[in-house]
Amino acid sequence: MDINLGNIWHARDFILEGLQYSLSLTGFAMLIGITAGTVLAIARLSSNRMVSSAAATYVNLFRSIPLVLVIFWFYILLPLITGIQMGADKSAYITFAIFEAAYYCEIIRAGIQSIPKGQINAGLAMGFTPAQNMRYVILPQAFRNILPLLLTQTIVLFQDTSLVYVVGATDLLGAADKVAHRDNTLVDMYLGVAIIYFTISFSLSKAVKQLHGKIAIIR
Amino acid sequence: MSTYQWDWGIILQQVPESEEFYYQWLISGLGWTIATALSAWVIALLLGSLIGVLRTLPSRPLSFIGTAYVELFRNIPLIVQLFIWFFVVPELVPTVVGDWMKRDMPLPEFTTAVFGLGLFTAARVAEQVRTGILTLPRGQKNAGLALGLTLGQTYRHVLLPMAFRIVIPPLTSEFMNIFKNSAVALVIGLTELTFQMKQITGDYAPSNPIEVMTLVSLLYLSVALSVNRIMAFIEKKSRVPGYISGGK
Numbered sequence: 031m032d033i034n035l036g037n038i039w040h041a042r043d044f045i046l047e048g049l050q051y052s053l054s055l056t057g058f059a060m061l062i063g064i065t066a067g068t069v070l071a072i073a074r075l076s077s078n079r080m081v082s083s084a085a086a087t088y089v090n091l092f093r094s095i096p097l098v099l100v101i102f103w104f105y106i107l108l109p110l111i112t113g114i115q116m117g118a119d120k121s122a123y124i125t126f127a128i129f130e131a132a133y134y135c136e137i138i139r140a141g142i143q144s145i146p147k148g149q150i151n152a153g154l155a156m157g158f159t160p161a162q163n164m165r166y167v168i169l170p171q172a173f174r175n176i177l178p179l180l181l182t183q184t185i186v187l188f189q190d191t192s193l194v195y196v197v198g199a200t201d202l203l204g205a206a207d208k209v210a211h212r213d214n215t216l217v218d219m220y221l222g223v224a225i226i227y228f229t230i231s232f233s234l235s236k237a238v239k240q241l242h243g244k245i246a247i248i249r
Numbered sequence: 250m251s252t253y254q255w256d257w258g259i260i261l262q263q264v265p266e267s268e269e270f271y272y273q274w275l276i277s278g279l280g281w282t283i284a285t286a287l288s289a290w291v292i293a294l295l296l297g298s299l300i301g302v303l304r305t306l307p308s309r310p311l312s313f314i315g316t317a318y319v320e321l322f323r324n325i326p327l328i329v330q331l332f333i334w335f336f337v338v339p340e341l342v343p344t345v346v347g348d349w350m351k352r353d354m355p356l357p358e359f360t361t362a363v364f365g366l367g368l369f370t371a372a373r374v375a376e377q378v379r380t381g382i383l384t385l386p387r388g389q390k391n392a393g394l395a396l397g398l399t400l401g402q403t404y405r406h407v408l409l410p411m412a413f414r415i416v417i418p419p420l421t422s423e424f425m426n427i428f429k430n431s432a433v434a435l436v437i438g439l440t441e442l443t444f445q446m447k448q449i450t451g452d453y454a455p456s457n458p459i460e461v462m463t464l465v466s467l468l469y470l471s472v473a474l475s476v477n478r479i480m481a482f483i484e485k486k487s488r489v490p491g492y493i494s495g496g497k
Binding site: 227 | 321431450
């Protein structure tokens with residue numbers, strides 16, 4: 031069996047379109063995931079039992095079931111709730127944003143909890159309200175500490191977007207898979223896709239490592 | 250949503266034109282999920298420990314092999330890895346082996362899923378084991394060597410017994426992940442729990458997906474909870490008195 035990775039090059043327009051979708055799905059889920067994750071993390075640390083247990087339930091629920099199953103859930107549930115047939119490509123945006131929020135939440139919560147108590151007391155003593163304290167004292171330090179973890183989670187997220195394959199969305203893997211079955215070039219396409227995922231994830235994780243060395247706060 | 254016809258009895262109904270019932274499909278799916286996850290975990294734990302140890306060895310070539318393995322298996326999505334094991338590898342190996350993999354290998358989907366998932370998870374386990382070993386004070390290794398133990402004996406009797414106890418909490422989440430990740434194997438046709446759910450909601454009872462999906466989600470939740478409890482028990486039993494999380 032000969033390997034001819036040139037087959038990937040012949041289908042480059044379609045493959046690139048798929049890659050573009052994977053990247054935009056990753057970017058969207060990261061933005062919404064981190065925003066919602068921050069809200070969830072603050073809620074989990076709230077002294078209000080109702081609020082904190084509601085947030086904890088959300089997080090534990092999504093962290094206990096497989097992402098593949100969550101993708102099916104939303105793929106079926108979203109049209110039923112909204113009454114709009116939105117298709118796999120669009121419903122994946124909502125699925126990943128909601129799902130990833132649970133994972134980002136845990137990272138952000140750890141970040142907030144790693145801030146020394148003295149910082150919080152100092153902020154309050156200076157007359158900040160708890161909300162201002164969170165905004166100006168705690169979160170900026172927490173985010174600086176956890177930035178590498180958030181980015182590493184985003185690399186995991188980028189790889190996980192390949193699972194939209196199960197509902198037939200045309201991401202990088204989906205595009206390659208469609209070409210592979212059309213031209214009967216399974217070997218070339220799957221190997222090519224593996225190389226593309228590896229190159230992107232590996233260089234990003236190297237970059238995150240570099241960044242980690244640069245921004246780490248020396249204590 | 251208002252037009253949705255709820256019918257929780259769907260689970261107990263008989264599959265059209267067959268002797269079986271839907272709940273039997275789900276139970277069989279759950280069985281495959283557990284079998285796949287446990288078998289893959291054996292591979293992941295053995296190979297992962299080996300590679301984690303390799304990465305901490307003073308030998309440059311050996312630690313490079315360990316690092317290369319981890320980077321390779323961590324930076325390619327699991328679903329792509331499974332496709333490669335299932336569709337690509339049989340074409341690339343010598344024809345005799347390839348033909349055997351395609352025709353005679355027992356339970357091809359299950360075997361591929363176990364190895365694919367096991368090798369994938371091994372990279373993650375390796376990272377945890379390596380971190381565990383590196384967390385130990387350097388004096389432990391030196392003390393072992395000073396006592397006249399060989400490097401191998403130092404690992405076996407001094408470093409690893411401590412390291413494994415330290416990494417039980419992160420290994421717990423990897424153990425839980427392997428159950429969740431086994432769902433990805435539906436793409437190569439393994440008839441695990443999510444595959445059965447997809448089959449029922451897709452072709453057989455498309456009008457009642459919510460009931461089936463709720464039940465399947467509850468099954469995954471109870472698996473996660475059981476694994477969590479079992480690992481908490483092991484953690485408690487293997488706790489080192491007076492050491493790190495010994496008091497927690």
